[in-house]
Amino acid sequence: MPRSLAPLVCAVAAALSAGCGGADSTVSLTFSGSAVGPEGEVVSRQLARFAEQHPGVDVSLRVTPDAADQRHQLYVQWLNAHAPEPDVLQLDVIWTAEFAGAGWIRPLEGGDTDFVAAAWQAAHWRGTLFALPWFVDVGLLYWRTDLLESAPGSLARLRDDAARLAASGPARFGLVWQGARYEGLVTVFLEHLTAFGGRIVDAGGQVVVDEPAAIRALTFMRDALGAGGFVPASVLAWQEEQTRFAFQNGEAVFMRNWPYAWALLQDRAQSAVAGRFAVAPFPAGENGRFTAALGGAELAVSRWSRHPDLAEALARFLTAPEQMLERARLAAQFPARRSLYDDPALADALPIPLEQVRDALDAAVARPVTPVYTELSEILQVELHRALSGQATPEAALHRAASDMRALLARSGLADEGARP
Amino acid sequence: MNAFRFLRIAAAIALLGLLLAPIYWMVVSSLTPEARLFQAPPLVPRAITLEHYRALFGERQFLVPIRNSLVVAALTTLLAVPVAALCAYAIARLEFPGRGLLLALILSVSMFPQISIVPPLYLVLRTLGLLDTYPGLVLPYVTFSAPLAVWLLTGFFRQLPRDLEEAAMLDGASRVRALRDVVLPLAAPGVATAAILTFLYCWNEFLFALSFTLGPDRQTVPVAVTLFRGRYQVPWGQVLAATVVATIPVAVFVAAFQRRIVAGLTSGASKG
Amino acid sequence: MPLLVAPALAFILAGSLLPIAATAWEALHGHDLRLPWLGRPFIGLDNFVEAAGDSRFRAAFVHTVAFAAVTVPVELGLGLGLALIMQTATRGRSAVRLAALLPWAVPTVVAALVVRFMFDGQTGVVTAMFRSLGLIGPAFDWLVHPLGAWVPIGVADVWKTAPFVAILLLAGLQTIDPALHEAASIDGAGPGRRFLTITMPLLTPTLVVAAAFRALDALRLFDVVYVITAGGPGTATEPLSLYAFIALMQRLRFGYGSALSVTVFLLTFGFALVWVRTLGRSLVGERA
Numbered sequence: 003m004p005r006s007l008a009p010l011v012c013a014v015a016a017a018l019s020a021g022c023g024g025a026d027s028t029v030s031l032t033f034s035g036s037a038v039g040p041e042g043e044v045v046s047r048q049l050a051r052f053a054e055q056h057p058g059v060d061v062s063l064r065v066t067p068d069a070a071d072q073r074h075q076l077y078v079q080w081l082n083a084h085a086p087e088p089d090v091l092q093l094d095v096i097w098t099a100e101f102a103g104a105g106w107i108r109p110l111e112g113g114d115t116d117f118v119a120a121a122w123q124a125a126h127w128r129g130t131l132f133a134l135p136w137f138v139d140v141g142l143l144y145w146r147t148d149l150l151e152s153a154p155g156s157l158a159r160l161r162d163d164a165a166r167l168a169a170s171g172p173a174r175f176g177l178v179w180q181g182a183r184y185e186g187l188v189t190v191f192l193e194h195l196t197a198f199g200g201r202i203v204d205a206g207g208q209v210v211v212d213e214p215a216a217i218r219a220l221t222f223m224r225d226a227l228g229a230g231g232f233v234p235a236s237v238l239a240w241q242e243e244q245t246r247f248a249f250q251n252g253e254a255v256f257m258r259n260w261p262y263a264w265a266l267l268q269d270r271a272q273s274a275v276a277g278r279f280a281v282a283p284f285p286a287g288e289n290g291r292f293t294a295a296l297g298g299a300e301l302a303v304s305r306w307s308r309h310p311d312l313a314e315a316l317a318r319f320l321t322a323p324e325q326m327l328e329r330a331r332l333a334a335q336f337p338a339r340r341s342l343y344d345d346p347a348l349a350d351a352l353p354i355p356l357e358q359v360r361d362a363l364d365a366a367v368a369r370p371v372t373p374v375y376t377e378l379s380e381i382l383q384v385e386l387h388r389a390l391s392g393q394a395t396p397e398a399a400l401h402r403a404a405s406d407m408r409a410l411l412a413r414s415g416l417a418d419e420g421a422r423p
Numbered sequence: 424m425n426a427f428r429f430l431r432i433a434a435a436i437a438l439l440g441l442l443l444a445p446i447y448w449m450v451v452s453s454l455t456p457e458a459r460l461f462q463a464p465p466l467v468p469r470a471i472t473l474e475h476y477r478a479l480f481g482e483r484q485f486l487v488p489i490r491n492s493l494v495v496a497a498l499t500t501l502l503a504v505p506v507a508a509l510c511a512y513a514i515a516r517l518e519f520p521g522r523g524l525l526l527a528l529i530l531s532v533s534m535f536p537q538i539s540i541v542p543p544l545y546l547v548l549r550t551l552g553l554l555d556t557y558p559g560l561v562l563p564y565v566t567f568s569a570p571l572a573v574w575l576l577t578g579f580f581r582q583l584p585r586d587l588e589e590a591a592m593l594d595g596a597s598r599v600r601a602l603r604d605v606v607l608p609l610a611a612p613g614v615a616t617a618a619i620l621t622f623l624y625c626w627n628e629f630l631f632a633l634s635f636t637l638g639p640d641r642q643t644v645p646v647a648v649t650l651f652r653g654r655y656q657v658p659w660g661q662v663l664a665a666t667v668v669a670t671i672p673v674a675v676f677v678a679a680f681q682r683r684i685v686a687g688l689t690s691g692a693s694k695g
Numbered sequence: 696m697p698l699l700v701a702p703a704l705a706f707i708l709a710g711s712l713l714p715i716a717a718t719a720w721e722a723l724h725g726h727d728l729r730l731p732w733l734g735r736p737f738i739g740l741d742n743f744v745e746a747a748g749d750s751r752f753r754a755a756f757v758h759t760v761a762f763a764a765v766t767v768p769v770e771l772g773l774g775l776g777l778a779l780i781m782q783t784a785t786r787g788r789s790a791v792r793l794a795a796l797l798p799w800a801v802p803t804v805v806a807a808l809v810v811r812f813m814f815d816g817q818t819g820v821v822t823a824m825f826r827s828l829g830l831i832g833p834a835f836d837w838l839v840h841p842l843g844a845w846v847p848i849g850v851a852d853v854w855k856t857a858p859f860v861a862i863l864l865l866a867g868l869q870t871i872d873p874a875l876h877e878a879a880s881i882d883g884a885g886p887g888r889r890f891l892t893i894t895m896p897l898l899t900p901t902l903v904v905a906a907a908f909r910a911l912d913a914l915r916l917f918d919v920v921y922v923i924t925a926g927g928p929g930t931a932t933e934p935l936s937l938y939a940f941i942a943l944m945q946r947l948r949f950g951y952g953s954a955l956s957v958t959v960f961l962l963t964f965g966f967a968l969v970w971v972r973t974l975g976r977s978l979v980g981e982r983a
Contacts, residue, residue, distance in 0.1 A: 075945060082728055082947055083554045085637050104729045373729065377946075415733050435780045435791070442794050442858060446801070448820060449809045461818055510703035517699075525700065532711045534967055536915045538936045539960040540710075542943055542953045543717035566710025569703055627802040629918045630936075634944060645804040649922050659812055666805040673800045681793055688859075689866035 027058065029309055031316060034064040035092025035299070036073070040265055040333040045320075048328070052319050059312065064088050069241070071184055074376065081106040084306045089313035090320075093133055095124045095298045095368070096185075096375050102127035103373030107302040108310055110134065114318075120296050120368045121338045127373070132302060134321045135338035137329060139297030140362040141193050142281040144249060144257040144267070149173065153282030157197055157222070160256065160285050164232035167255045176232030178245045179258040183387040186241055188369065188379050189295035190258060191386055194219040196367050197287030202382075203370045207420020209411070211382065212397075212404035219287070220389055220396035227390060238391055250275060258284065260297060264354050265334045281354060283362035296366040298338065327351050336363065370421035374414050378421065381406045446670070453663040460659055475660035476668075485665060487639055488647035494557055495643060496625035499564040504618050507569045511576030512606070516588070526577060533570035537630045548635060555637040563631045568624045572617040575687050579613030580606075616687040619680055626673060644669045715960065722957045726950035735950075742954035751930055752955065755938040759962070762845075762934065763913035766852055770909055771902065773853065774860025781861060782868050795858035803855060807922035810851035814838070841931035844924045848932060851919050856912070860905050867901030868894070907970050914963045935959045 033049055036042075042063075049061040064087070066073040077091060081101065093101060101107045112131045115122070121135035143160075145153050149167055154160040164176025180186035192202065200215035210216075226233040237245065242259055249257035250267055252274040257263075261281075270276045283292035301317040303310055319325065326337035331351035336359070342348045343363075349356045370378065382403050389399035411417050452460065456472045479485045510529070514522050544563060545554070553559035583606065591605045607614075632643045639647065648665045651658060677684065722742055726735045746752045781791050798806065813821045816836030825831045837843040871894060879889050917936040920926060926933035926941070933941075936959055943952030 078729075078947065079944065080637055083637055084549055084552075085555065100729065103732070105731055414727075414730055431780060431783055435783075438777060438780060439791065439794050442798060442854075445806070445809045445813065445854060446797060448813060449805075452812065466820075506702040506706065509699040513699035525704075529703065529707060531967070532707050534911050534963060535711055535715065536936060536956070536959040536963050538915075538917065538939045538943075539718055539956040540714035541940070542721055542949050542956065543714045545943075546949075562706075563710060566706045569706055573703060623800060629802075629804055629921075630940070633921075634940075645802050645918075648808065649804050659815075659818065662808055663812065666808050669805050670801050673802070674797060677796045677800045678793060681789070681796055684796065685792065685862055685866070689863055 028060045029058060029312060031059060031061045031090065031309060031313060032064050032088040033061060033090045033092075033316065034066055034077075034088035036068065037063065037065055038068050038262070041262070041335070044329050044332040048320055048325050049316075052316055055319075056312075056315075061316065069184075070094055077101075081304065081306075086304070086306050086308050089304055089307035089309060090316050091302050091304060092136065092299050093302050095121060095135075095138075095296065095300055096371075096379070098125055098133045098300055098302065099127045099371050100373045100375060101302060102130070102132040106305050107132050108305050108307075108314070110303070110314060110317075116341050117338050118340055118363075120366055121298055121300070124296075124368055124371050125300050127371075133300035134302075134317050136299045136301050136321050137326070137335040138338050138363070138366070139260045139262075139299075139336070140294040140359065140366050141189055141258055141284055141297070142261060142294065142359065142362055143284050144259060144263065144279050144281050146173065146255050146275065146278060147280050148278040149255055153280065154285050156285050157287040161226070161232060164255055165230075168232055173253055173255045175234045175248060175254040177226070177256040177258070178233065178237055178240070178248050178254045180241050180245055181227075181233075181237035181387075181390060182239050182241050183383050184241060185379055185383070187383055187386055189297065191220070191223065191382075192295045192367060192369060193258070193284045193293045194223055194287070196291070196293035197284065198222070199288055203421045207370075207372075207422035209404050209407045209421070211407070212400040215288075216400055217397050220386065220400060222287075224390050224392075224396055238387065249279075261334055261336060261354060261359070268353065281358045281362075283359075283365055292361050292365040294362040294366045296368045298336075300338075372411075372416060372421035374410055374416065375421070377410055378407050381410065449663055449666055449670070453660065453667045455660070457660050475664035478658075479661050479664045479668070483651070483661060483665075484639070485647070485668065488642055488644045489668070491557075491641055492626055492643040492645075495560045495564065496622045498557060498561045499568060499625045500618050500621045502561065503565040503569045503621050504572055504614060506565070507572035507617060508576050508610070508614055510569075511573045512580055514573070515577050515580035516585075526573070529570045529573050533567065533574075537567070541630070541634050545634060554635055555641045557641070559635050560632060560641075560643070563635070564625050564628065567628075567631075568621045571624070572621055575617050575620065576610070576613055579610065579616075579687075583609055612683065613687070616680070616683045619676055619684060620687065623673065623676065626669075718953045718956050718960075721949060722954035724950045726948070726953075728947035728949055738950070742951050743958075745951065746954055746958065751933070751938060752935075752958075754930060755933050755935045756958075756962075758932065759914055759916060759934040759936075759959075762849075762916055763910050766849055766913055767906055767909045769849075770853055770857045770860050771906055773857040774864055774905070775902075777858060777861035778864035778868055781865050792862070795861055797858075798855050799859040799862075801855065803918040804922050806855045807848075807851045807919045810847050810854065811838075811923045814847040814850070838924055839928055841928055844928060844932045847923050848919055851923065852913070852916075856909060860909065863905045864898065864901055867898050871897050907967070910966060910970075911963055914966060915959070935962070 033045070035045060037045065046063055049063055053059055053061045066076055074094065074097060077093075077097070080088070081104070091107075093107075098107075102109075109130045109132055114134075117125075117135045118138055121138050125131055125133040125135055143153065150163060154163055160177065168174060168176035179190045181190070195201070195211075195216055198215045198219040200211070200213055200219055202209070202211045204210045223233075225231060227235055227238070240248075242263070245254075245257055245259055246263045246266065248254045249259070249263075250273045264281070267273045267279060268276050283294055286292055301320060303313045303317060307313045321338070323337075323339055323342060326339055326342060327345075327347055328351075329335050330337055330342075330348060331353075334353050336352070337348065343356075369375065372378065385394070385399040385403035385406075388394040389396045394402075408417075411420060451468050453475055454471045454473070455468055456470055456474065459470070513519075514526055540563075548554050548559045553562075587605050587609070591600070627645065628643070629645045629649075632646045633649075636642045636646060642650070644665075648662060648669060651662050651665065723737060723739060724735050725733065725738045725741070727733060777795065781788070781795065813819050814837045816822060816838065819837075822831070822835075822837065826833060826835075835843070837847055875893050875897075876889055879893060884892070915936055916934045917940065920932055920934055920937055921940075924932045926937050930938075935955065939952050939955035939959060942948050942955055946952070
């Protein structure tokens, strides 16, 4: 009996699954990426435009969770399972090396090189191009123009202004940043770190995050949280959106966040601080230089896409200057194309005044480019969070982080090349 | 004596209340408007709304996971129960060496931790292109639900009097015909119970569904419900509506077949 | 005859026995799906050595065993109490039995979600009750507290299984000949004495079986924790199965994850073996 049942079962199963995916002639592409607010609108619009320009092609947007960590997890799950969709993926700039190393994304033609240097570098793995830079993000210091004359030019000034204004009100927090135990914390730390002259890895790719400069930077962050500090302890559970809410409701004098927040903060319908803030690069510390963590996204093509050439065409379309300019105008995101920064159309398109961010863009510092970045970052996140929540001293935490990170690189067979593209 | 009895009745009612409290709360909360869910809702609802159910079947497209669960459960039951019945019949009726061992082996499979077989199954299903498909779930499900069905049906077959088949075979029927015409009609209740229990297992299963499906197209109800995400927080109204919907078929089955289910579950456990 | 058992055997073989062997074999290799340039070398017991030194593994092991050690007696005790009460209910027995079956039949993730909702730090009705009774502070959130997070997990598990245990025990209770009780009470034994000397010994085989099945399920704990805390806060509520799952499906370390899965298997198998040895053949032997 079971033997005759098996073909029946297969037939039923096949019939049921025939509903999805093409006995017809339209080619279906799936794009997956961030679709928060204006980003979602502009990408839907551009996908539709691509479909119009390519008759017989249908492009759909696959929604993913807003949190980058969750999206990463989903990508890993799909790509590891060799799923044919999505065809084009929006990757965080720190994921490209990982996906390339694992063999999950296709190498791309390298002809077009008009991209911001740091992002261009992050799109390569062992010398081959694997993704097209799409937009760049830099950490920015948002400051209240109604409470201050000018943006602080040094960390010391930031500390004093924040403490003073928080004590006297009306904003009860001095400075807010992302302190939850996730990737955002590493970018915040990176900015403080660079302000003190430190680095996570040196030029040879070796881990140096336990150097004295780093310990000073982390100590500064920890002291800012303590009694008499100017950063509320609740930031230890906050990500980008929670810090945005705090600043948006007028509760903070300073906020460290990404450019995406600008458009939302200017929306008079929801924001209490619309028109009363500006941005500046994160101030310099002992080393005297502005710093900004480099973020952003790149577009890659899945190795298991059924239409790789078309998918690559879609990626190139989305990273073309016109689409990048439109994205700048509607989602306030900085294009990854170098030449666009000389184009006056960009200054008009960006709601954020370009001169406020130019210093930040110039000062952008990338995180280590390595396939094991996610795990490396997790080690660092855990130790940073422990130090900030008082469970370990900055020195002990960073030493442990550094030795664990070195061990990780070693057992991943990356000890020699270290964390380098 | 009266006081004692009164206490017992009171305890019984209290216990019943505790047993049913979460279900009551689940249903009531799923009917509570979103705004009131954010303060602790009152024990007896004042306003009732169907907004969560509308959203559930509208934007969330909850019919898709329901369809997936139904298909997988049906296919598994159709496959597992006959397979198990044949095996159980052989163990119960036929004298062959090592049948005790065989039963023990089959039973021991249901004691395996599911996680222990995920790695190779994942890799094999991936190679065969069966991840995120119905067969990819049905195969592990049959493997894990068959033992319970075999155990149940073995006990059941043992209780059937032997004479019936013997009589049929004496009359000239082959064993297979005896099986089909005589035993099967009598075994129908046991088979039905096995089918119900198998169906419930599939409806309930989580780990394999989580590991072997990739997206809403093939995710089953437990996975879909767990992965509900809102923009900033869990959309509890919709989640609870989904749990109510997920519980309804189960509740119906249990209410309709409770005697049978209990008989099936306890036959093996309490007697030899 | 072999034809009759062949299909079942085929499924068992292909669906679980072979995979278990394959997992054990995989556990002896280094296999990280994200680092394909490292290949899949045979590394013997290195994964197990790593696990032994892995504090997260040790913690998961402790969580798993402690959870079983605590919840099984609780479920048995509550189940016994419920069974005794159900036995005396002559009217409405069907309704009581239905009420007891519902928690068992409800999908585990459903039970977990409902309990999670009831214990939610802001909107949970249980949280609100505890707060109004002064048992917990106004800012207390179960899920953020490493020990507190176990409470909703335990509640969900007990709620789902104690009634089922009760049904099993009720069946056992009903096989006890009432004449024994009558005779004893004529001799002057009170209900307590009768319970200890008549009910308990005769119920013991059923209790033993119920305990065994419950313990095996508790050692394989996964669904409830995944839904309620995902192992958190941090890894404070992470049982072995969940850690193995994370290592496999999120970290993609198939070699290491397989080793973790093997330890879960050994744990449950070891337990089953010990149980069968010391407490008998009542489970398997008599039937053959």
